[in-house]
Amino acid sequence: MACSAVRAPLLRNTTVRHYAAAAAATQSAPAQNLDIQVLSNKITVATLDNDSPVTQVSVTFKAGPRNETYETQGTSHVLRLAAGLTTNRSSAFGITRNIQQIGGNLTATTDRESIAYTLQCTRDKLDVGLKFLEDVATRQVFKPWELNDQIPRLRYELSSIPETTRVLELLHKAAYRKGLGYSLYSPKQRIGKIGTENLQHFVNTWFTGPRCAVVATGVSQEQLNKFASQLQVGSSESSGEPARYFGGELRKERSSSLATVAVAVEGAGLNKEKEAIAFAILQRAAGTGPHVKWGSTSAPLYRTVATAAGKDPFAVSALNASYSDSGIFGFILTAPGNIAGTLTTAASKWLLKPSVTDADISRGKAELKAAVLYATDNSIARHESLAQQALFKGTVASPSAIIAEIEKVSAADVKNVAAKIGKGKLSMAGIGDLDTVPYVEELK
Amino acid sequence: MNVIARTSNLSPYLKATSAAIPNGLRPVAGSGKVQKSKVVVKSDVERLTSYSLSQALPTGQLRARSGITGIGAMQQIRLGHTDIRVPDFSAYRRKDVQDPTTKSRESAESRLTFSYLFTGAAAIAGAYSAKTVVTQFVTSMAASADVLALAKVEIKLDDIPEGKSMVFKWRGKPLFIRHRKADEIAREQSVAVETLRHQQHDNDRVKRPEWLVVIGICTHLGCVPIANAGEFGGYYCPCHGSHYDASGRIRKGPAPLNLEVPPHEFVENMVVVG
Ligand code: FES
Numbered sequence: 001m002a003c004s005a006v007r008a009p010l011l012r013n014t015t016v017r018h019y020a021a022a023a024a025a026t027q028s029a030p031a032q033n034l035d036i037q038v039l040s041n042k043i044t045v046a047t048l049d050n051d052s053p054v055t056q057v058s059v060t061f062k063a064g065p066r067n068e069t070y071e072t073q074g075t076s077h078v079l080r081l082a083a084g085l086t087t088n089r090s091s092a093f094g095i096t097r098n099i100q101q102i103g104g105n106l107t108a109t110t111d112r113e114s115i116a117y118t119l120q121c122t123r124d125k126l127d128v129g130l131k132f133l134e135d136v137a138t139r140q141v142f143k144p145w146e147l148n149d150q151i152p153r154l155r156y157e158l159s160s161i162p163e164t165t166r167v168l169e170l171l172h173k174a175a176y177r178k179g180l181g182y183s184l185y186s187p188k189q190r191i192g193k194i195g196t197e198n199l200q201h202f203v204n205t206w207f208t209g210p211r212c213a214v215v216a217t218g219v220s221q222e223q224l225n226k227f228a229s230q231l232q233v234g235s236s237e238s239s240g241e242p243a244r245y246f247g248g249e250l251r252k253e254r255s256s257s258l259a260t261v262a263v264a265v266e267g268a269g270l271n272k273e274k275e276a277i278a279f280a281i282l283q284r285a286a287g288t289g290p291h292v293k294w295g296s297t298s299a300p301l302y303r304t305v306a307t308a309a310g311k312d313p314f315a316v317s318a319l320n321a322s323y324s325d326s327g328i329f330g331f332i333l334t335a336p337g338n339i340a341g342t343l344t345t346a347a348s349k350w351l352l353k354p355s356v357t358d359a360d361i362s363r364g365k366a367e368l369k370a371a372v373l374y375a376t377d378n379s380i381a382r383h384e385s386l387a388q389q390a391l392f393k394g395t396v397a398s399p400s401a402i403i404a405e406i407e408k409v410s411a412a413d414v415k416n417v418a419a420k421i422g423k424g425k426l427s428m429a430g431i432g433d434l435d436t437v438p439y440v441e442e443l444k
Numbered sequence: 445m446n447v448i449a450r451t452s453n454l455s456p457y458l459k460a461t462s463a464a465i466p467n468g469l470r471p472v473a474g475s476g477k478v479q480k481s482k483v484v485v486k487s488d489v490e491r492l493t494s495y496s497l498s499q500a501l502p503t504g505q506l507r508a509r510s511g512i513t514g515i516g517a518m519q520q521i522r523l524g525h526t527d528i529r530v531p532d533f534s535a536y537r538r539k540d541v542q543d544p545t546t547k548s549r550e551s552a553e554s555r556l557t558f559s560y561l562f563t564g565a566a567a568i569a570g571a572y573s574a575k576t577v578v579t580q581f582v583t584s585m586a587a588s589a590d591v592l593a594l595a596k597v598e599i600k601l602d603d604i605p606e607g608k609s610m611v612f613k614w615r616g617k618p619l620f621i622r623h624r625k626a627d628e629i630a631r632e633q634s635v636a637v638e639t640l641r642h643q644q645h646d647n648d649r650v651k652r653p654e655w656l657v658v659i660g661i662c663t664h665l666g667c668v669p670i671a672n673a674g675e676f677g678g679y680y681c682p683c684h685g686s687h688y689d690a691s692g693r694i695r696k697g698p699a700p701l702n703l704e705v706p707p708h709e710f711v712e713n714m715v716v717v718g
Contacts, residue, residue, distance in 0.1 A: 077508075084512025096512055100520045109509040136512065152483075157510075159483040164500045184508045258491070289498035313491075315498030321505045334497050 035221045036396050042209035042235060045221070045228045046390035048382075052218035055123050056383045057130065059137035059231070060116040060213050060391050063206035065182035066323075067240050074186025075202045076110050078194045081153060083108035083117060085146045087139040092146060095132050104129050106136060109384075112172070112180050113323055116387055120380075123218060130227050138231050140203055142196040151192055158185055163260045163431050164334060166252070168319075170429035171262040174248040175328055179241055208234040213391040217383045243269070243326035247425035249440040256432040259340035262319060263348050263443065264330025265424030268417070269323055270392055276322045277368075277409050278417045279329050284371075285356045285364030285414065286318035286331070300360060301331060301350055308346035312339050316347060324392045329421065337433025348426070348443040354418040361411045372402050596718035601655065601710075609671035609679075611660060614706065614717050618660035618668050620679070621715065624690055628677070629653045632691040642702045646691045649705050657708045657715060658692035664699035679703070 036046040065076050084106065086092045099106045104121030106129075117137040121129040161169075169183040186194070214228040245266040268275035287299020296306065305316045314335035321328050331347050333340070356364075375381040376399045389396045397405075428440040491497045534542055540551035587595070597614050599621060604610050609622040624632075632646040633653070650656055660668050660679075667683035674680030675696060676689035686697030693702040708717040 080508060080510050083510065099512060106512045107509050108512075109507055111505055111507045155483045156485060160485040162488055162500060164502055165506060168502055168506055184506055258497075283503070288503045289501060290495060293495050294493075295495075313494045313497055315494055315501050317498065317501045317503045319503055323505075332501055332503070334491075334501060 032398075033221070034396055034398055036390060036394075037221075037225075038394075039225060039229050041229060041231070041233065042212075043228045043231060043233065044213040044390050044394055045224055046213065046215045046386055046396045047219055047221045047224050048217040048386060048396075049220050050218060052379060053122060054120055054379070055126050055129075055216065055218035056118060056120045056379065057126075057133060057216040057219065057224070057227075058116045058118040058214070058383065058387045059133060060114050060215065060387050061137075061207045062113060062211040062240075062324075062391060063115055063202070064110055064113045065184055066113045066179050066243075067202070067206050068182045070178065072194070072198055072202065073182050074190035075194055075198055076115060077157075077184065077186040078147070078150070078154065079115065079199055079202065080108045080110045081150045081157075082140065082142055082147065082199065083136050085150075086141060086143050087135040088141050089139055090132065090135050095135060098128060098132055102128050106133065108136075110184060112182075112184065114388070114391055116384075118383075118387075126219065126223075134227070134231060138207065138233055140199070142199045144196050147194075147196065147199075148192075154186060154191055158188060158191075161185060163254070163256060163258070164332070167260045167262045167332065167429050167431045170250040170252060170431060171264055171328070171330075171332075171427055174250040174429050175245055175264060175266070175427035176243060176326075177246050177248070180243050180323055180326060204234060205236075205238055206240075208236050208238065210235070210237045213387065215383070215387040215390050217379060217386065243323060245326055245328075245425070247427045249428045251430045251434055251437075253434050254432050257336060258334055259337045259430060259432040259434055259437055260332070260334040261340060261344045261428070261430045261437055262330060262332040263344065263351060263426060263428045263440075264319060264328040265351075265421050265426055267320060267322065267327035267329030269325040269327050271325050273405070274409060274413065275417055276327065277406055278413045279320050279322065279327065281361060281364045281368055281406070281409060281414050282354070282356065282418055283318040283320035283329065283364070284367040285360040286350075286354065287316075288367075289315060289317045299363075300354075300356060301347065304350045305333065305343050305347050308342050309335065309339060312336060314339070314343055316343070328427070330427075334432075337435050337437075339436070340433070341436025341438055344430075344437055345443065352422045352426075352443075354421055356414070356418060358411050361414050364414070365406060365409075369403050369406055372399055372406070596716060598711075599715050599717070601713050601715060606654075609656075611671075612717075614659075619706065619717060620656070620658050620660040620671065620692070620703075622656040622658075622671070622690065624654050624656055628690040631677075632689060632693075635689070635691075635693075641694050642700070644691075644693060644702055646693075649691050649693070649702070651708070652710055655710070655715065656690065656692060657717060658703040658705055660703070662686055662699055663694065663701040663703065664697070669703075 033047070033049040035049070036044065038044050063076070065073075068075050084092060084095050087095070090098075095106070099119075099121075102121050102125035104119060104125065106120075107118050109116045109118060117133060119129045119133040169185065173181045173183065175181065212231070212233055214224060214231070216224045247265075267279045270276055285299065287297050287302040289302070290297050296302065301318055302316060305314060312335065314333065316331055316333040319328070319330050319332045331351055333343055333347055335343050375385060386396050426440050426443060428443070430437045489496070491500060538551075538555055540546070540555060541548050594615060597612060597619070599612055601621075601623070604621060604623045606623045607625045607628075609620050612619040612621065629646075635646070637643045637645050646653075649658075662669050662681040662683065664681065664684055664686050667681050669679035669681040669686070669688060671679055674687040676687050678690040678692065679688040680686070681688075681697065681699065684698045686699035687695050688699075688703055689695050691702075692705070694700070706717050708715055710716075
């Protein structure tokens with residue numbers, strides 16, 4: 001009996017190669033139609049119609065902590081948490097349930113100058129998703145009892161901000177004092193003080209057509225235009241105050257074994273594009289920390305600090321943040337309290353007289369280009385970058401165009417901006433165990 | 445010295461005093477700051493190496509992101525098992541409702557009519573068959589035909605001469621039929637009931653006074669009494685000496701009851717027992 005089973009053709013060795021011999025299917029590169037236009041309600045609409053199965057749509061506004069005043073600090077934090085609360089068309093439950101039913105994500109992202117409401121869902125469910133995106137982004141009503149319910153969440157968020165993030169908030173506060181200086185996170189004393197009227201006023205003032213961009217990846221331009229043209233936004237052309245850099249120092253002592261210190265001078269805003277790119281190259285040239293576990297880098301800032309640190313653990317990175325009309329450039333470092341002072345002194349000595357070789361600059365350029373291209377691989381990062389471009393520049397550039405821009409910046413340009421740093425006014429922020437950390441006057 | 449060094453109205457704030465023993469003097473003024481309960485958060489990883497420290501460093505603009513949590517729920521949990529086949533019940537479902545796009549209400553009437561009729565018919569058929577089965581089982585417990593055939597006996601009275609008691613067999617028991625004489629009848633009729641052990645009047649025991657029909661089993665322990673014997677001229681049980689009279693009533697001896705009168709009927713000159 002067994003013999004007949006053995007004779008069955010199934011158990012014989014295959015003598016023919018099947019799929020192994022098939023030629024690999026040629027992959028057609030997805031169509032990439034990058035398109036941007038301004039609609040009659042002054043909303044900028046940008047689309048990248050690649051064949052992505054997941055669609056991302058963002059409604060972004062130029063409104064953030066920068067647009068707050070001393071009395072309204074924390075508004076944008078509460079505004080971010082209030083995304084998804086009841087609107088004048090659908091309830092909080094309705095929004096949550098419907099977005100979950102279509103398997104989508106709806107998030108609110110704030111930075112200092114903008115807020116983005118982003119929907120991610122599959123293409124076929126986009127109609128449902130867009131309805132709720134519109135609700136969340138433009139039809140807020142901020143019911144007071146719902147805002148109250150968010151307070152524990154707000155408290156929790158405030159309690160869980162890491163020191164490295166806090167130090168940047170302090171650095172901005174020291175550098176700009178107001179406007180860009182206001183924190184992404186609500187100050188503790190403002191908890192519960194931001195009510196419906198504050199939020200509604202903020203929304204009415206800043207959530208307007210000219211300050212709005214609707215950006216999407218994986219949607220056709222027509223579909224998005226239809227969506228954007230019926231958004232109910234104001235039309236007033238309010239513009240915020242221009243950023244003004246002051247410089248200064250803020251320290252916060254906390255019970256922590258580490259000290260985190262950030263030191264910066266004024267850099268360049270996105271309005272001075274060439275300089276901004278030069279600063280970005282300089283940042284990579286100076287070093288943004290090791291890329292390999294247990295590894296080190298040959299970047300000058302890193303080397304300077306490593307020499308001072310000896311065998312103690314530390315981390316240092318050049319810091320570069322560019323906003324629409326200003327920016328900061330410097331470094332951030334974290335180390336055990338007993339050596340943080342030495343490291344800060346060493347790093348700021350380098351910062352005030354940055355020495356970068358041509359080799360450093362070409363490495364920095366290569367790193368920056370790689371970062372830009374890697375970000376293209378990540379659809380979320382790509383989408384975010386498009387949104388920022390559309391909102392602040394009114395144009396969208398393909399990655400290759402950005403690479404070309406980077407190529408145009410010469411080593412001399414980078415050295416020029418590096419030379420200017422020494423003349424800038426220092427801002428400094430420290431948090432944690434600040435025993436040895438010097439004050440800003442001592443850094444000169 | 446103190447007065448010069450410190451502005452007097454500020455001094456309560458510039459030193460911190462806590463009175464070990466309350467002395468009634470003005471205590472240190474509070475600053476109005478209330479100690480709030482601490483929010484408990486997940487503690488961060490303890491970073492001890494250069495690499496882990498550098499992973500925590502932001503290098504540019506900060507962004508804060510939050511999702512919609514209007515109702516507190518962050519996400520649904522959907523477990524996408526691929527190894528579980530969803531059972532297909534379409535073989536069991538009505539044709540009218542298999543198409544998810546049609547309204548079920550439109551076909552409801554016909555579906556309900558069918559359901560009710562079908563259930564009704566099934567219920568009736570079920571009830572009938574249940575009845576049949578039950579009857580079958582119950583009747584199986586009843587007496588069989590041969591037993592029933594012996595259940596009744598007909599006896600011609602003409603064969604029994606006056607003053608004689610004859611014995612017949614009825615349902616396996618001896619049956620006495622006695623043709624009573626007139627004096628016997630008169631005697632039994634006149635017995636005072638209250639003097640009897642088992643008080644029954646003669647009229648209650650006979651349907652025609654000249655005929656006594658009793659079962660010939662002594663009510664004491666079941667012997668068959670002898671006719672026309674004993675002190676009372678009726679029956680006498682030789683076993684333990686019970687005396688019955690001509691009406692079959694116990695008059696003397698150990699038996700507690702009168703002889704039993706079976707159901708019987710007179711049809712012309714015949715008696716039917718049973
Ligand atoms: S059986 Fe008849 S007297 Fe005992």
